[in-house]
Amino acid sequence: MKTLHGPFTQILPLTGMPLKGALTDDQLQVIPDGGIMVENGLILIVGDFETLRKENPSAQINLIEGDGVLLPGFVDCHTHICFAGSRAKDYAMRIQGKTYLEIAKAGGGIWDSVTQTRAADEALLTELLLKRIERHLAEGVTTIEVKSGYGLSVEQELKQLRAIKVASTQTKASILTTCLAAHMAPKDFNGSQNDYLEHILTGLLPVIKKENLASRVDIFIEESAFNAENATIYLTKAKQMGFDITVHADQFTTGGSKVAVNLGAVSADHLEASGDAEIKLLANSNTVAVTLPGASLGLGMPYAPARKLLDAGACLAIASDWNPGSAPMGDLLMQAAVMSAAEKLSTAEVFAGLTFRAAKALNLTDRGILAAGMRADLQIYPANDYREILYQQGKLKPKN
């Protein structure tokens, strides 16, 4: 059954814009009094509402009352929302000026979330994850990437990945799963960093493939986690097994983005520490540069050089990094809006970074713009001008 939705005060299809580089707002196509025809979850046509109504007299009409700005659903291409417990203690210490090392010594950091997540059973993890997914969905995020990485053993990573798989069948959101067993070397593993990665490669990734639990593999390259050399061996093998690869790169020190680009990773995420050399490398590659303003806000640190990345020609996506440690807030639109004020990103650049450019980071070509044949992932803001959305810095919520 064809359904015509409308009229919308404005439709922003986000079509016709390049995948890489800077964008200005005059590149945003704005359709006034627009309509969108949908059938079986796919878009048939986008255009003038009255024209579409006359041309399709048999279509069912979903009449939109009042002001409405229609956008593609947001794609959050980087989250860690499958976890149990809280790290409020870490945050309180951090805002008192304690360092990363002092917090870890006091029992905080990633390992604390590993302990709390290991203590939860699969059903509880699924329940907690679904609540976070539903909150994201209510805020217009229709595609969500979810990482494991708080299990850090074969059995505990599988528990997380299975919880994500169950949750994905119980929500309207579209879920993409990433194995982040290489989040840090677990404190209770008997062996070197390399031994642990080898253990994951032989004992975990084949099971993930067999049970179809994740399509992507991620690693944290950092002094406190894995070095570039070990990460290169690990990612190369993961890629040979058919996984898309992605990297937590250049968060505090550089090195990760080079590995990501050299290996053809779909994305390099964080980039707060990236300098001119890393920016150039990313801009000349097909690896999406993913900026995570939520981690900058949570840690009280500078943003990634988003403006410079765009000006150099990179494909820039914006994601929430929602996790219990560095990015507990999880409000993607608020974070993107606040970062855009500091980094001087145009509305077109922010919307692209939250939609089709983020879809590219997940290797998805069927969403992120409103065009014939694409998924009908829609969100409607109660506004008469699209500029209200960033202006209200996340306080204007979609009404669907």
Ligand code: NIG
């Ligand atoms: O993306 N940087 C590494 N991992 C997460 C933090 C996870 C945590 O602190 O629990 C991040 O910021």
Ligand code: FE
């Ligand atoms: Fe992260």
